[in-house]
Amino acid sequence: MYSEKVMDHFLNPRNVGEIEDADGIGQVGNPRCGDIMKMYLKIENGVIVDAKFKTFGCGSAIASSSMATELIKGKTIEEAMEVTNKAVAEALDGLPPIKMHCSVLAEQAIKSALLDYSKKNNVYIKGLEDFDPTEDVH
Amino acid sequence: MKKLIYMDHAATTPLKKEVLDEMLPYMKDKFGNPSSIYSLGGQSKNAVEIAREKVANAINAKPREIFFTGGGSEADNWAIKGVAYANRNRGNHIITSKIEHHAVLHTCEYLEKQGFDVTYLDVDEYGLIDLEQLERSITDKTILISIMFANNEIGTIQPIKEIGRIAKEKGVYFHTDAVQAIGHIKIDVDELNIDLLTMAAHKFYGPKGIGALYIRQGVKIDPLISGGGQERNRRAGTENVPGIVGMGKAIELAYENFEEKNRRLTYLRNRLIEKIFEKIDYVRLNGHPTQRLPGNVNVCFEFIEGESLLLSLDMAGIAGSSGSACTSGSLEPSHVLLAIGLPHEIAHGSLRLTLGDSNTEEEIDYVVEKLVGIVARLREMSPLYEKVKEVK
Numbered sequence: 327m328y329s330e331k332v333m334d335h336f337l338n339p340r341n342v343g344e345i346e347d348a349d350g351i352g353q354v355g356n357p358r359c360g361d362i363m364k365m366y367l368k369i370e371n372g373v374i375v376d377a378k379f380k381t382f383g384c385g386s387a388i389a390s391s392s393m394a395t396e397l398i399k400g401k402t403i404e405e406a407m408e409v410t411n412k413a414v415a416e417a418l419d420g421l422p423p424i425k426m427h428c429s430v431l432a433e434q435a436i437k438s439a440l441l442d443y444s445k446k447n448n449v450y451i452k453g454l455e456d457f458d459p460t461e462d463v464h
Numbered sequence: 465m466k467k468l469i470y471m472d473h474a475a476t477t478p479l480k481k482e483v484l485d486e487m488l489p490y491m492k493d494k495f496g497n498p499s500s501i502y503s504l505g506g507q508s509k510n511a512v513e514i515a516r517e518k519v520a521n522a523i524n525a526k527p528r529e530i531f532f533t534g535g536g537s538e539a540d541n542w543a544i545k546g547v548a549y550a551n552r553n554r555g556n557h558i559i560t561s562k563i564e565h566h567a568v569l570h571t572c573e574y575l576e577k578q579g580f581d582v583t584y585l586d587v588d589e590y591g592l593i594d595l596e597q598l599e600r601s602i603t604d605k606t607i608l609i610s611i612m613f614a615n616n617e618i619g620t621i622q623p624i625k626e627i628g629r630i631a632k633e634k635g636v637y638f639h640t641d642a643v644q645a646i647g648h649i650k651i652d653v654d655e656l657n658i659d660l661l662t663m664a665a666h667k668f669y670g671p672k673g674i675g676a677l678y679i680r681q682g683v684k685i686d687p688l689i690s691g692g693g694q695e696r697n698r699r700a701g702t703e704n705v706p707g708i709v710g711m712g713k714a715i716e717l718a719y720e721n722f723e724e725k726n727r728r729l730t731y732l733r734n735r736l737i738e739k740i741f742e743k744i745d746y747v748r749l750n751g752h753p754t755q756r757l758p759g760n761v762n763v764c765f766e767f768i769e770g771e772s773l774l775l776s777l778d779m780a781g782i783a784g785s786s787g788s789a790c791t792s793g794s795l796e797p798s799h800v801l802l803a804i805g806l807p808h809e810i811a812h813g814s815l816r817l818t819l820g821d822s823n824t825e826e827e828i829d830y831v832v833e834k835l836v837g838i839v840a841r842l843r844e845m846s847p848l849y850e851k852v853k854e855v856k
Contacts, residue, residue, distance in 0.1 A: 328775075336775060342845050357809030357848065360769050360788060360797070364847040380847040384771035384788070388845060 328385060329419035335389035340396050343378045349446070352438025354459055355431050361387045365395070365435040369443055374398050374406055379435070386418075386425040393417050394432035403443075406436060407453045434459060469782045469827050473667075473759055473820035474616055474644060479710070480669040486713045487671065490706040498703050499694065508705045515712025519676055522715045523661065524652040531677050531695045532708050536643040536664030538688070539677040540567040540610075542699070543639040543660040546685035547608045548575050551637075555605035559636075561585040561593050561622075562803040564612050568641055569799075572610075581605070590752040591620035591804050599630055608637045613645035613661075617787055617800040617816060618751030619760025621649065628657030637683060643667055643675075647718030648726070648757055659683050663715075665707065669821070670714030674707030725821070729758040732819050732828055736761050739832040744839055746852070750801060750814065759819035762787075764806065767849040768813050768842040776838040782831055787814040809848070 328336070345366040355362040361383030368376035377395040381388050394414050398406040411429040415421045421429055438459035444451045470478075490511060496504030498512050513527070520527040533539045548558060560572055562584045572582045583601045585593045593611060602609075609631050614621045624640060631638035639660035642651060646661075647668030653661060660683060664675040679685060679698075691700025741747055746766040765773065770788030777784055787798025788811070796802075797811035806814075817831070843849040 333775075336772065337779065339845065344850075353847065357812070360808070360812040362847050380845055380850070382767065382846040382848045383769050385775045387769075388772060 327422060328389075331417075331419045332386055332389040332421065335392040335418065336385040339388055339392035341378045341392065341399070342380065344380065345376055345378050348378075348439075350439040350441075350443030352435050352440070352442055352459060354434040354438050355383070355387075357382065360384065361428065361431060363387065363391050363431050363435040365391070365439040367398075367439045367443060369403070372403050374401055374403070383428070383431075384425070386421050386428040387431065389418055390414050390421070390428040390432040391435065394436055398436055403440060403451055406440065407451065409433065409436060467781065469831060470822060471817040471819060471827075471831065472783045472785050474619075474757075474816065474818035475785060476666045476672065477669045477820055478822070479666075479671055480714060480717060482717060483670055483710045483713045487706040487710040490709050494705075498705060499692070508703070512703050512705060512708050515708045518712035518716045519663075520678075522646070522651075522719055523678060524654055525678050526681065528696070529678055529681055531679060531699050532703060532711070533675045533677055533699060534704070535673055535675040536565075536641070536662050536667075537567040539662035539664070539675050540565065540641055541571050542677055542688040543662060543679075543685070544568065544571045544608065544610055545575065546688055547637055547639070547660070547683070548578075548580055550684040550686040551607040555603075555607045557581045557583070557603055557605040558608045558610065559583045559585065559598065559601050559606060560610045561587060561612070563587050563591055563615055563618075563620075563800045564610070565616055565641055565643070568610055568612070585611075587620075587803050589804050590755070591615055591618050591750075591800065592752065592755070593622060593627075595623060595626050595630065598627065599634075602630075602634050602636060606634070606636050608639060610639040610641070613640045613642040613651070614649065614757050615751065615800060616644045617798055618762045618804065619644075619756035619818075620751045621645070621755045621757065624656050624658070631659070632657045644757060647715060648729075648759065650719075650722065653678060653680070660685075665711035665714055668714050668718040671707050671710040674704050674711050676711065726758050729819055732823055732825065733759055733761055735825065736817065736819070736828045736832065737763070739828065740835065743832060743836050748810070750804065750806070757818075761817045761819070763815055764801075764810050765813045765815065765839050766810060767846045767852065768839060770812055770814050772842055773813070773815055773838060776842070777831075777834065780834045780838070782834060784815055784817045786816065788812045 348366040349369040350367040353364040364380045366378045379391040381391040411433040415429040496508045498509040516527045637659045641662045646663040659680045661678040666672040750762040770786030801811035
């Protein structure tokens with residue numbers, strides 16, 4: 327059902343945990359639907375120097391979170407804004423159609439954490455104007 | 465331990481060697497059509513009738529009351545649609561429960577679209593129906609009560625004898641989906657006042673694709689499959705002879721040394737439940753603590769999701785199942801877990817382990833040991849667990 331890469335990121339997830347003095351924290355999803363993603367970002371001079379996550383969810387939700395943190399670490403905010411759900415799914419060598427919403431959740435988790443950063447630091451991030459972290463991806 | 469530990473016997477069971485041995489000749493040399501008049505056909509006809517007798521004996525029915533079908537779902541469909549259509553002149557009301565198998569629920573929903581009224585009885589926290597609610601729900605339009613013998617997810621066994629008594633008193637037909645119960649619980653259709661009963665061979669070490677419907681003599685029912693005159697004009701289609709032979713053998717074996725097997729399975733079940741509760745916190749048992757199938761364990765681990773649990777178990781060589789949304793292909797967790805009152809987030813973390821002949825005490829201990837590690841790992845990753853740790 328899952329690609330080897332999904333299984334690898336599920337069994338050996340990268341960047342699990344919290345960042346205590348995170349500059350941006352985002353949480354998306356809801357327990358009713360069976361998935362919640364929480365993402366922590368450490369940002370210095372517009373660059374994401376560290377990213378961590380905690381996820382309640384299925385195998386692909388955990389793998390998508392892990393891959394998302396890998397994709398944005400070391401990237402500038404602008405570059406991270408370009409990490410789409412499609413990019414996350416492709417980096418995992420694909421997800422089953424019914425699991426695509428997990429990658430959408432990962433994209434939203436990144437954006438939600440960036441939105442938190444932008445609000446706390448009063449920084450404008452292009453592309454977040456219409457972003458609604460509470461929007462239901464299901 | 466590299467061998468697969470199979471704990472999903474409620475999904476299906478492996479075919480027993482003795483069963484396969486009896487089936488094989490009917491796939492090769494004894495291939496005749498039971499309807500043919502030459503001796504090759506007669507041989508098949510005899511084999512079918514011997515199997516019918518074995519199935520009938522297992523539930524204290526008469527052989528002429530057993531009708532072979534293509535499995536449990538067909539038998540459920542037939543019982544409900546067949547009785548509904550044949551008794552339409554008497555009424556259009558059917559009573560069932562909220563925790564039935566989809567073969568019953570979706571059939572009832574279909575009939576609602578055809579103008580029938582269906583009452584879906586509630587269940588309590590253990591999954592038991594309320595007999596008073598059942599009695600109150602019966603009207604002069606009620607033609608059928610369909611309540612499962614034992615639940616496929618949580619293992620709860622319904623008060624079948626009382627339901628049968630109420631149905632008989634009120635003159636309403638009583639159908640029970642006994643797919644999970646047959647071969648694992650002793651069933652006497654007369655003592656329990658059952659009018660129609662569904663069974664499927666692959667749940668008791670028989671082949672897939674074969675089941676049967678018991679129809680008490682005198683019950684008015686329409687056929688579901690029209691065609692030839694097989695099964696006394698009630699179920700058309702050339703008989704699945706190897707399947708029928710296999711079902712007969714499997715049901716016979718299921719009730720051999722029954723008490724001993726039942727005791728062993730109940731012991732293993734209780735050991736698994738006790739060990740899980742001893743070693744893992746934030747767990748709840750789903751289903752009735754004692755009035756449950758001997759091999760059924762169903763628990764919820766809070767703060768984690770069922771599919772990631774199953775994947776992790778699979779990596780450890782353990783096969784189980786879950787009522788989480790992610791394993792069902794829909795976004796809703798199991799209707800059974802919601803009906804017993806579980807909130808969505810807890811229902812997502814359910815694990816069902818169903819034991820059978822192959823399981824041993826060592827396997828139980830190994831599974832618990834693995835579960836401890838898996839649950840801890842997934843909870844460490846879960847944002848829902850943080851808050852609990854803070855409180856601790």
